[in-house]
Amino acid sequence: MSHFGRAGPPDIRDTYSLLVLNITFRTTADDLFPLFDKYGKVVDVFIPRDRRTGDSRGFAFVRYKYADEAQKAVEKLDGRVVDGREMMVQFAKYGPNAERIHKGRILEPVEKLKRMSRSRSPRPRYRDEYRDRDYRRRSRSRSRDRYDRDRHRGRDRDRYHSRSRSRSPDYGKERRRGRYDYEKSRSRSPDRSGSPTHHSSRPRGSVSPHQTPSRSRSPVALDDKERSPPPRSVSPRRRADSRTPSPVPSNADEQM
DNA sequence: GTTGAGCGTT
Numbered sequence: 001m002s003h004f005g006r007a008g009p010p011d012i013r014d015t016y017s018l019l020v021l022n023i024t025f026r027t028t029a030d031d032l033f034p035l036f037d038k039y040g041k042v043v044d045v046f047i048p049r050d051r052r053t054g055d056s057r058g059f060a061f062v063r064y065k066y067a068d069e070a071q072k073a074v075e076k077l078d079g080r081v082v083d084g085r086e087m088m089v090q091f092a093k094y095g096p097n098a099e100r101i102h103k104g105r106i107l108e109p110v111e112k113l114k115r116m117s118r119s120r121s122p123r124p125r126y127r128d129e130y131r132d133r134d135y136r137r138r139s140r141s142r143s144r145d146r147y148d149r150d151r152h153r154g155r156d157r158d159r160y161h162s163r164s165r166s167r168s169p170d171y172g173k174e175r176r177r178g179r180y181d182y183e184k185s186r187s188r189s190p191d192r193s194g195s196p197t198h199h200s201s202r203p204r205g206s207v208s209p210h211q212t213p214s215r216s217r218s219p220v221a222l223d224d225k226e227r228s229p230p231p232r233s234v235s236p237r238r239r240a241d242s243r244t245p246s247p248v249p250s251n252a253d254e255q256m
Numbered sequence: 257g258t259t260g261a262g263c264g265t266t
Contacts, residue, residue, distance in 0.1 A: 017263090017265090021260095021262065025260085027257075057264095058260060059263075060264090092263060094263050096263095
């Protein structure tokens with residue numbers, strides 16, 4: 001617990017959130033932490049990343065413990081050139097729950113707000129606005145749109161060619177850690193993309209021709225299955241041929 | 257390998 005909690009926000013009770021914009025897409029929290037930590041006590045550094053692509057959106061949130069330090073960091077780090085790009089540091093206007101915050105700090109704790117609203121005046125909260133805010137911002141930048149459509153097109157093309165996308169769950173590249181954590185960054189597999197068709201070198205005679213019939217319903221375990229479900233009319237032979245004969249029936253995803 | 261307005265998560 002010493003480090004920044006990997007599960008959600010550690011504590012926003014007395015922390016001041018700073019919004020860092022105009023940063024490079026390659027900039028990670030590990031790069032921003034030392035810069036911000038030098039000007040004050042950084043509680044947490046969070047970089048929102050895309051759900052699908054997983055790439056950084058180009059901005060980050062830095063939470064300070066004190067307002068004065070946050071203010072100083074804004075004045076000092078604002079306009080600082082990082083990775084060849086000037087990042088804009090400013091106080092966050094909205095909190096994680098779409099709450100209005102002043103100077104990066106929430107005016108009143110969420111727990112107190114709920115308790116007070118329940119005790120004082122039970123005003124009906126319209127969750128529609130939350131849904132709207134969370135789902136209406138799907139297209140916020142044309143660049144992302146283009147990139148999104150582009151990768152979709154490439155996906156379809158790959159499927160038609162049946163190139164047997166032997167992509168590891170690690171996406172074959174260094175997975176960007178939205179959170180600041182030195183622990184996991186210490187260990188890293190030296191050899192990851194040695195041979196793309198390495199799994200294909202496995203002889204089929206050694207493996208049972210029939211996989212587990214109990215899980216025959218789970219055809220594929222593509223990472224984009226949620227985006228575009230594969231047609232059921234696909235021949236079982238095709239999937240059995242391109243799919244890795246791993247005995248693992250249903251991967252519990254890579255949620256960490 | 258690309259892009260560039262904006263406000264956030266187990």
